[in-house]
Amino acid sequence: MGLPMSVDVRRAEGPDVQAALDAAFAVLHQADERFSTYRPDSELRRLERGEVPEDDLSADMREVLDLAARAHEESGGVFDVCTPEGRLDTNGVVKGWAAQRAADVLVAAGLRDFCLNAGGDVVTRGEPEPGRAWDVAVRHPDDPQAVLAVLSVTDGAVATSGTYERGAHVWDGRSGSRQLPLVAATVVAADLTVADVLATTVLAMGEDGPAWAVEHGAATVIAVTTDRRVITAAPAAVSGEPAARA
């Protein structure tokens, strides 16, 4: 098993692409080591066992716990890093957060046109070719090879949470239930950290989730219910006409 991550780099100019990619992957390795729910020596596990004094928490751990706390508050308790079984599980935050940081490393290294996909969560920058946005397909919840929708994105992020692969890895923090009314939720936002937390929350929140997410930073939400209805939400248009696509 493993989280597949791919980076598609176009029009790389100047920077050492390999060094940038190495640095980006290092970010993910570090996140894995720190937030692993299964490595007994991860900071997360040590924190769970009460072995890490508050003052000794890493900056990364503080950042992630802060993000989680904010999401918990904003979602009325739906998003929760404390599992119904009493464990500490930051997976709902860490994947998107780490992948966004990896993307930030690539940007900082000077890469302009790339698409990073970490376990189905996507960050896009620039264009795959001049005049065209990145086309990000959303997987159909019942068929890994079928497409539910395609979103065109230049600089943005697309995150999907679903019950179809890892099973009940998401729970409703309010009830502790892992029986969720949605099978998948996809969120488009400017930043993957935001998109991933929102997608996880929408999945747990249910049919009220898409509208809620739009109020909390989602540019677009696509959710699929257990009876295969598609619920979409997007903010009301703020200004004039959107750019047309040829």
Add this chain to the structure above:
Amino acid sequence: MSTQPWRGTLIFAGTLAAIAATAAARFSGSDGLAASGAVHTGTGGTSTGQSAAGTTGGSTGTSSGTSGSSSATGTQSGTTSGTKTIVGSSVQTPYGPVQVSVTFTSGKVSAVQALQSPNSHGESVRINQYALPVLAKEAVAANSSNIDTVSGATFTSQAYAQSLQSAIDKLG
């Protein structure tokens, strides 16, 4: 500043393997750590294998891409403004056309066009639970738009191997 055309896809599996493996073990009681590894594919540029520290090696089975084309390199079309638009390509899916358009200005959403679904905006639409299986390669090749990547809950390399994303990466 040297120009280094590099058009390729780098596949990495293994990072955060711990997270995936734990989740799977906890909730499905299935196998533990299986093979994970990394393959780096690329054309016209550097190609160095990435290995996943702390994982058990192996490969996700991706093959190297040899598209040989570097059409994406070259001219810079002065896109330097702070406004970026997510333009909705209206895509015909088995469930009807889906479209979205979002404009980001300096990272903030500044304009959004309502998502078009097979029914009018805001209405729910039922999708086919038993979608016709689509060969990944065909889907990529024949899709009306170019699918560059796929968003989905893809946590395991097994799932990745049968995914559309895998097919896209293989196309390199």
